[in-house]
Amino acid sequence: xxxxxxxxxxLATAAAALAVGLLTLNHALVGVFYDDGLYxxLATALATGxxxxxxxxxxxxGAVHYPPLYPALLTPLFGLLSVHAAAMAGKILNAMLNAAAxxxxxxxxxxxELLGQGIPRWTPHALVFAAAIAIPVLATQGVLFAxxxxxxxxxxxxxxxxxGDRPWIAGAAAALALLTRSIAIALxxxxxxxxxxxxxxxxxxARVVIPGAVxxxxxxxWVATHxxxxxxxxxxxxxxxxxxxxxxxxxxxxxxxxxxxxxxxxLAFGWIPFRWVYxxxxxxxxxxxxxxxxxxxxxxxxxxxxxFYVIILVIWPHPPDRFLWAVLxxxxxVWALGAIEIARRWRVARIPVALLAVIALGGYGYYEYRGFRxxxxxxxxxxxSANFAELLPVIQSLPDSAVVATDDEALVWLYSRRRxxxxxxxxxxxxxxxxxxxxEQRAYLERMGITHxxxxxxTSPSAIQLRALLGAYPPWxxxxxxxxxxxxLFAVNRGR
Numbered sequence: 492x493x494x495x496x497x498x499x500x501x502l503a504t505a506a507a508a509l510a511v512g513l514l515t516l517n518h519a520l521v522g523v524f525y526d527d528g529l530y531x532x533l534a535t536a537l538a539t540g541x542x543x544x545x546x547x548x549x550x551x552x553g554a555v556h557y558p559p560l561y562p563a564l565l566t567p568l569f570g571l572l573s574v575h576a577a578a579m580a581g582k583i584l585n586a587m588l589n590a591a592a593x594x595x596x597x598x599x600x601x602x603x604e605l606l607g608q609g610i611p612r613w614t615p616h617a618l619v620f621a622a623a624i625a626i627p628v629l630a631t632q633g634v635l636f637a638x639x640x641x642x643x644x645x646x647x648x649x650x651x652x653x654x655g656d657r658p659w660i661a662g663a664a665a666a667l668a669l670l671t672r673s674i675a676i677a678l679x680x681x682x683x684x685x686x687x688x689x690x691x692x693x694x695x696x697a698r699v700v701i702p703g704a705v706x707x708x709x710x711x712x713w714v715a716t717h718x719x720x721x722x723x724x725x726x727x728x729x730x731x732x733x734x735x736x737x738x739x740x741x742x743x744x745x746x747x748x749x750x751x752x753x754x755x756x757x758l759a760f761g762w763i764p765f766r767w768v769y770x771x772x773x774x775x776x777x778x779x780x781x782x783x784x785x786x787x788x789x790x791x792x793x794x795x796x797x798x799f800y801v802i803i804l805v806i807w808p809h810p811p812d813r814f815l816w817a818v819l820x821x822x823x824x825v826w827a828l829g830a831i832e833i834a835r836r837w838r839v840a841r842i843p844v845a846l847l848a849v850i851a852l853g854g855y856g857y858y859e860y861r862g863f864r865x866x867x868x869x870x871x872x873x874x875x876s877a878n879f880a881e882l883l884p885v886i887q888s889l890p891d892s893a894v895v896a897t898d899d900e901a902l903v904w905l906y907s908r909r910r911x912x913x914x915x916x917x918x919x920x921x922x923x924x925x926x927x928x929x930x931e932q933r934a935y936l937e938r939m940g941i942t943h944x945x946x947x948x949x950t951s952p953s954a955i956q957l958r959a960l961l962g963a964y965p966p967w968x969x970x971x972x973x974x975x976x977x978x979x980l981f982a983v984n985r986g987r
Contacts, residue, residue, distance in 0.1 A: 496612070497601045504616045505594025508623040512586030515629045519872035520879055521578040522902025525728075526557075527635035531569060531578070532901045533562035538570030543713075545729065547904035547911045549894055549940050553717030555731050558710055560670040561637035574905050578635065585632040588639035593623035595646040596820050603653060605790055606828050607835070618827055621855070622820040625758065626862035631816050633868055637671050638817040644668035645678060645796075645818070652682040652792035655691065658698040661792075666702035670710060673732055674803055674814070679703035681796030724916050724927065724935040738919035739808035746922060747805045752777050754812045755822065758858055759851040775847060776826070783829025793821050808919055875899070878978075882947060883907055885972050885980060889943060896936055897945035898953050912939045914946075915953040926956060929963035942983050944968060949977025 522528025529545070533554055536546040543559055544551040554562075564584075568577040600606065600615040622628070632639050644664045651661035661682055668675035679700065686696050718731050726734035756773040763769045788794035800818065804811045815822065830848055834841045862868065879902055886895060886907040893909045900911035916932060917924045927935070936944075946957055954977075961968060968981040 497598050500601055500612065500616050501594040501598025504597035504620050504623075505590045507620055508593040509586055509590035511624045512589055512629065512632060513583065515633060515868050516579070516582050516586065517633050517869040517872055518579070519634070519869065519876035520902055521574060521581075521635060521905055522899050523872045523875040523879075524634045524636070525899060525901070528899060528901030528905060529554075529557065530562050530565060530635045530637065531574070531581075531905055533557065533559070534565035534569040534577075535905070537562060537566040547901050548725075548729070549910050549912070550720070552720035552729070553713070554729075555714040555718045555721060556729050557637075558670045558673055560667060561640050564640065565635065581635045582633055585635070585639040588643050589623060589628065589632045592639065592642035592646050593619050593820060595643070595650060596824075599646070599650045599653070600824060603791070605787070605824065606831055610831065614827070615824065618823050619820045621859075622823045624859070625816070625819055625855075626859060626867045627754070627758075627812070627816045628819060629868040630872070631813065634872060636813075638813075641668055641671045641675065642817055644671060645675075648678055648682060649791060649793045649796070652685060652699070653790075655686070655689070655695075658686065658691070658695040659702075662699040662702040665699065666706040669703055669706045672817075673710075674800065676703075676707065677799035677803055678796050679707075681794075681799050682792045685792040685795050722935065722938060724918075724931075725913065727918065728913060735808055735919065736806065740921060741806060742919075742922035743808035744805055747807070747811065751801065751804065751811050752780075754815050755819075759854045762854050762857050772847065772850065776851065779829040779833065779844070779847075780822070780826045781829070782833060783825040783827070786828055786832055787825050794825075797821065797825070808922065878947060879903070879906075881974060882945065882978065886945065893943055894939060894941045895943045895945050896939070896941045898947045898951060903945070912936075912941065914944060915951070915956060926952075929960045932956060932960055933964060933967065936983075943971075944981040944983070946977075946979045946981075 521531045532546050533543060536542065536544050536551070539546075541551060543554050543562070545554055565577070565581055568580045568584075571577075572580060597616045597619040600619070601612060604610075606615055644667050648661045648664035648668060651657050651664065662679075665675060665678045665682055668678050683696055683700050686699060714731055721730045723730075726738075752773060756769070756776065759776070760769050760772050763772070784794055784797065788798075797818065800814075804814050807814075830844050834844050866873075879899065883903070883906050886893075886903060886909055889895070889907075889909055891909070895903060895907075895909055895911045896914040897903050897911055898913070898915060900913050903909065903911040914936075916927050916935065918927075919925075944957065946954060948954065967984055969984055970979055971982045972980040
């Protein structure tokens, strides 16, 4: 059976994205970006028969922060291979998933002519490929994050929703996406509303909603059953997502509304030295994006998904950066459609829009050039990895019964197999992050049964909390090892 031109182009896009992804693999330790270590820990717990629990925490509490699909996908790797080999295999898997998502998007956009008729056939492929190899995307896929798996499932769900004759596949893909990242509730809602507006038969809409509802109920039951096992001081990092909203309320909306375009503007216009020029171009670019979204809403389920997705990000009390990289190819295509439609409808706007597109593409190309030249995708991971590579031999020499309070606690557990808990604590009070008093922190550390405190960096926020703890309870901790640059290992003196 001969392959169509759209399929060949999609395969070419996927192959090119995979080649870049494999060439930019890093050898950093697992856990340098925190979530990746927790994913790996969950996979290890599943592989060793402990269940879906956090193996680094005392008492092995059930995991309620991360849905289980991505750790389950990693489970065979961490069950059969060493931590280092499993990490590399997981990074290769992520590169393959990211490439598959790029290929699917490229093929679908071409086949459905999402950008309209008369556009050169290479245009969507080039745009998707450029987005798939953005430095932040490469940094995300180069650690064990769930975004690449989410991107593939998102593409599958949108493709089947747009196709319309196999809604059960769209529903299944959306349900699996929900079990990968909880924010995929936006995908279930977006597809259902898209089909409803298209006046799809009710059974078709039900085939989309029911799998997602079942997945949400099952995961919700697990969360409700195990949430109390998480210490209240760990609510933001290990507890349910409701902890973030319950603490911060809706205080993030005002800040996030202004901040939402920032990561994308930085890619295209970050080189501009004049702030007012940057702001003007960013504002015009945002308007073009909204205009493109207006057309996408009527052409593809991705439009309504993006609307619900952004609404969640506006409420969510965290910077939007990482969340936007998972949908970057779709955002680029939406913007391109806006620019194309403006140029089609208003002849007078063709030259200004073309000029803005050239500036944006040139700026992005310059950003990518500097990023590839400086290996930006791995700089932070490599630095954190090198730091902990110096610390781990001492931690490994501690007794098996040791419980260490530290930063990047999942990384410490993965490579030392010593129980480890977060040292740094914070909680929201409206939009502001506040830290506990020394008394509150000591009470938490004693509940965890810690035997040692590791200060991995003298300039980290943990150093501030540690100094406050030492000032309030001088006899409680005794320094037992010192590394250069102010890194310390302390032993706990019980009863003092």
